[in-house]
Amino acid sequence: MSAPAPSVFSELAQQYIHRLGLVPGIPNLDAYSRTLIDLAGKDPRIVVVTSDSRGSGKLTPFGETFPDRHIEVGIAEQNLVGIAAGLAAVGKKPFATSPSSFLRARAVEQIKNDVCYSDVPVVLVGISAGVSYGALGSTHHSLHDIALLRAISNITIIVPADNVETEKAVRAAAQAEHPVFLRFGKAPMYTLHSENVDFEPGRATRIRDGNDIAFIATGEVVVHCLLAAAYLEEYGVKARVVSMHTIKPLDIDEILDAGKSCRAVITVEEHSVHGGLGEAVAAVLLQAGICVPFYIVGIPDEETVTGSQADIFRHYGLTMESLAEKALLLLGESVGILPHRVGSK
Amino acid sequence: MTRMSDLELELKSVRYRRAILKYIKRANAGHTGGSLSCVDILNVLYNRILRVSPETFYSPHRDRYIHSKGHSVEALYVVLADRGFFPESELETLCKYRSPFIGHPTRKVPGIEMNTGALGHGLSISVGMAIGGKMDKASYRVFTLLGDGELAEGSNWEAAMAAAHYKLDNLMAIVDKNRLQITGPTSVVMNIDPLADKFNAFGWTVREVDGHSITDLNRVLSMPPKPGVPTVVIAHTVKGKGLSFMEGDPKWHHGVPNDEQYQQAMQELEQQEREILAKMAFLEKPLETQCNHQE
Numbered sequence: 001m002s003a004p005a006p007s008v009f010s011e012l013a014q015q016y017i018h019r020l021g022l023v024p025g026i027p028n029l030d031a032y033s034r035t036l037i038d039l040a041g042k043d044p045r046i047v048v049v050t051s052d053s054r055g056s057g058k059l060t061p062f063g064e065t066f067p068d069r070h071i072e073v074g075i076a077e078q079n080l081v082g083i084a085a086g087l088a089a090v091g092k093k094p095f096a097t098s099p100s101s102f103l104r105a106r107a108v109e110q111i112k113n114d115v116c117y118s119d120v121p122v123v124l125v126g127i128s129a130g131v132s133y134g135a136l137g138s139t140h141h142s143l144h145d146i147a148l149l150r151a152i153s154n155i156t157i158i159v160p161a162d163n164v165e166t167e168k169a170v171r172a173a174a175q176a177e178h179p180v181f182l183r184f185g186k187a188p189m190y191t192l193h194s195e196n197v198d199f200e201p202g203r204a205t206r207i208r209d210g211n212d213i214a215f216i217a218t219g220e221v222v223v224h225c226l227l228a229a230a231y232l233e234e235y236g237v238k239a240r241v242v243s244m245h246t247i248k249p250l251d252i253d254e255i256l257d258a259g260k261s262c263r264a265v266i267t268v269e270e271h272s273v274h275g276g277l278g279e280a281v282a283a284v285l286l287q288a289g290i291c292v293p294f295y296i297v298g299i300p301d302e303e304t305v306t307g308s309q310a311d312i313f314r315h316y317g318l319t320m321e322s323l324a325e326k327a328l329l330l331l332g333e334s335v336g337i338l339p340h341r342v343g344s345k
Numbered sequence: 346m347t348r349m350s351d352l353e354l355e356l357k358s359v360r361y362r363r364a365i366l367k368y369i370k371r372a373n374a375g376h377t378g379g380s381l382s383c384v385d386i387l388n389v390l391y392n393r394i395l396r397v398s399p400e401t402f403y404s405p406h407r408d409r410y411i412h413s414k415g416h417s418v419e420a421l422y423v424v425l426a427d428r429g430f431f432p433e434s435e436l437e438t439l440c441k442y443r444s445p446f447i448g449h450p451t452r453k454v455p456g457i458e459m460n461t462g463a464l465g466h467g468l469s470i471s472v473g474m475a476i477g478g479k480m481d482k483a484s485y486r487v488f489t490l491l492g493d494g495e496l497a498e499g500s501n502w503e504a505a506m507a508a509a510h511y512k513l514d515n516l517m518a519i520v521d522k523n524r525l526q527i528t529g530p531t532s533v534v535m536n537i538d539p540l541a542d543k544f545n546a547f548g549w550t551v552r553e554v555d556g557h558s559i560t561d562l563n564r565v566l567s568m569p570p571k572p573g574v575p576t577v578v579i580a581h582t583v584k585g586k587g588l589s590f591m592e593g594d595p596k597w598h599h600g601v602p603n604d605e606q607y608q609q610a611m612q613e614l615e616q617q618e619r620e621i622l623a624k625m626a627f628l629e630k631p632l633e634t635q636c637n638h639q640e
Contacts, residue, residue: 047480071476071511079469079503086473089459091405092480094473109463110500114470118452118460 008187008310009227012340013320016227022190028220029127029184031163033058035170036095037065043174045093047071051080056186057097057127077102081110081124088120093174099133100126100142100183108148115179116154122180123173129159129183130220130270131304131312143299145183146247147275155179156201157247161222162192165245168199176201185220185270187309192223192243204251210238213327214258217268218244218277221318225268228323235337239327247277255281259290264330266295268323270313273298293330297323349628354559356621357427358388362587363614364423364433370607372439374448378584378597380420382523382556383490386580387424389562390488390519399429402456408485409458409474413467414492414521415449416599422446422454430456465498467491468518472504475516475575486515494526497535502547509548512573517566518549520577521556523584527598544577556580588613 009017025031040046040062047069048054048062054072063070071087073080077098084096096103103126104111115122126145133140149157158173158180160166166184173180180201192207199205207222208229215225222243229239240262242254258265265285267278278296285294297317305315313319317326325335335341361384369375390410391397397407412421419439426433431454438444445453449462461467471489478485491501508516520540528534537543541551554565562580570576584598585591588610591600602610 068480073503073507074510076500076503076507078465078500079472079507082466082469082500082504083473083476083507085459086470086475087477088473089470090409090474090477090481090483092477110466110469113460113463114466120459 008313008319010319010321013227016230016320017190020226020230022192022223025163025189025191027186027188028160028163028166029058029186031166032125032170032182032184033062035167037062039171039174040066040069043093045091046174047087047092047094049073049080049084049087049094049096051075051077051098051102053098053127056099057125059097077106078110081107081122082114084122085110085114085118085120088122089118093121093123095123095125097125097127099140100129100145101140104142104145104148111149112152116152119154119178121177123176124179124181126181126183128186130185131299131309132185132187134307134309134312137306138304141304143272143304144275146269146271146277149181150248150275150280155181155248157181157183158201158245159183159219159247160245161219161243162189164191164193164195164197165199165243169201169245172201183219185309187220189220190223192226201246202249202251203246204254205243205245206240206254207243208239208241210240211261212238213264213266213331214240214242214262215266215268215323216242216244216255216258216277216281218247219270221268221270224318224320224323227320228327231320231324231338232327237327237331237333244277247280250280250284252284255284256288256290259285259288259292262292264293264327266297266323266326266330268297268318270318271298273300295326295330297326349625351559351563352621352625352628354388354392356618356625357392358385358559359587359614359618359621361388361420361423361427363611365419366602366607366610368423368436368439369419369601371437372441373601374440374599375419375601376416376448376599377601378525378591378595379414379417379492379521379523381586381588381591382582382584383414383417383521384420384424385557385559386490386519386521386562387420389559389566391424391428393563394566395488396485399455402430406483406485409471409487411459411467411471411487411489412450412457412461413489414464414495415462418448418450421450421457425454425456428456464492464495465500468501468504471516471518472508472511472513475508475513476511478515479511479513486517488517488519491518491520493520493522493524493531493537493540494534496520496537496540505544505547505549508575513575514570514573516575517570518575518577520579521582522579523582525584525593525595525598527595529595540579548574550574550576551579552576553579553581556582557586587617
């Protein structure tokens with residue numbers, strides 16, 4: 001038996017998880033599968049299309065519950081998206097589910113033309129996104145899916161941060177009349193929202209208030225921002241945390257509010273620093289004439305290190321401690337006040 | 346179908362060719378060669394085979410047609426206009442600023458199901474539509490027109506595999522095999538032959554047809570599908586068909602005739618029209634008159 005992989009949460013971070021009372025949930029992928037089965041029981045239009053990805057997509061139970069509504073296309077992502085577009089054009093509601101790295105790159109022309117340009121209500125589900133497949137290398141990392149899709153018109157891009165956002169995003173996608181992209185990782189997520197949180201695609205959710213610095217984050221890294229905010233608060237810094245679950249359409253009002261109310265803004269994403277959430281937020285702020293200290297935390301433009309998702313997050317500073325340090329640096333304050341720095345000396 | 350009704354469609358084909366040239370000339374842009382190679386196929390599809398009309402276009406039971414070789418859209422526009430999907434005069438705006446009649450099919454044009462134009466997309470879309478039809482036990486069929494140059498796109502073969510796997514006997518693909526693409530002969534650019542063997546190996550029923558013979562097209566496109574098997578019709582065509590100076594010359598892939606060539610084209614088409622009208626007039630006469638005439 002090998003030792004369990006080290007958690008992305010340090011012992012110190014786990015103390016803050018405890019203090020905030022965060023409850024562990026399940027992987028967003030499992031929440032997707034569970035929600036979809038529930039919805040499909042009521043909506044006969046819902047079908048699932050997979051490219052040898054039913055297991056990775058946690059969709060085996062869907063296929064067992066609705067065997068006639070699960071279309072397997074084999075390892076053929078272009079065909080996956082084309083078939084989904086055809087199904088949507090004849091009245092079905094297809095959830096085309098495939099590893100994000102292949103779905104959004106191999107089939108990007110089908111996404112652009114057959115789905116978005118033809119405007120058929122396909123839901124594209126990118127699974128094991130970001131560095132979920134960290135140890136498998138760059139072929140399996142999906143760090144430019146958001147950049148690719150942001151440049152294609154007529155698609156809503158949603159990256160849920162926890163099971164609650166996932167469930168609500170899947171329900172919204174099932175009702176959508178236009179294309180939607182959902183992006184899921186495969187790590188279990190802490191629950192950040194109550195079940196009755198107001199969730200609307202295109203409207204960010206402010207998880208924590210504060211006016212010193214704003215973390216604007218998306219997806220599986222939002223929890224680290226929340227922990228960093230709690231950590232910083234003990235040392236006199238009040239940080240706001242925004243879950244920007246919808247990358248397109250972007251919640252411009254929430255970004256402008258952060259830029260105007262806070263002394264600095266940090267964006268955080270499990271994505272390349274090029275073309276993702278950070279650049280989108282920067283464009284909003286600059287075009288509104290708001291110049292605040294600003295930093296994009298993401299995966300830099302280099303051959304990404306390999307290892308577990310936790311290893312890669314630690315390597316690139318997508319952790320509570322590292323985000324807290326970045327916040328202090330951006331505010332012009334000494335990082336020495338943070339106790340983990342003392343320990344590291 | 347009678348010889349007379351085939352002649353009526355032959356006459357339509359000549360008129361379609363004239364309209365294709367007219368609007369391409371006016372727009373000073375268009376895919377002339379490919380439109381002329383596929384127009385007889387579209388003629389038979391829309392006038393004989395497809396169960397779709399302007400009145401039924403929004404019915405879920407209609408037959409679907411996907412124009413996968415999207416660049417030959419001028420032929421499709423002309424046929425749709427003739428079928429009453431929109432007034433032909435709207436084609437005056439072809440390729441003009443903000444016209445819905447652009448150089449590839451879009452759903453902004455009544456009668457068009459999907460936006461196509463990038464090659465290698467239509468067959469997958471058609472497979473999806475046919476799977477949807479099977480799920481609903483619907484009576485509609487799905488037809489798509491592919492180019493032979495287009496078949497170099499690997500996505501077609503992903504879709505071909507899936508069509509046989511899902512036993513899509515409600516799907517018919519037609520290949521406009523005009524043997525030319527923009528660079529030159531398909532056999533030189535990237536040989537697609539033996540095409541029938543390829544589709545056979547993928548588990549399809551393969552039929553071959555003279556893609557310019559209305560009678561032959563009508564016979565082959567009307568054949569019932571083999572249960573559980575998708576059908577491909579390989580239509581042997583000539584790029585630029587109908588105009589002596591265009592036939593078989595790859596430069597007419599998206600060539601636009603100059604004034605002199607346009608005049609010549611119109612003259613050739615008028616001559617073809619006169620010949621068909623003469624045949625029709627002949628057939629309209631009582632049988633004994635015809636016999637006497639032949640003596």
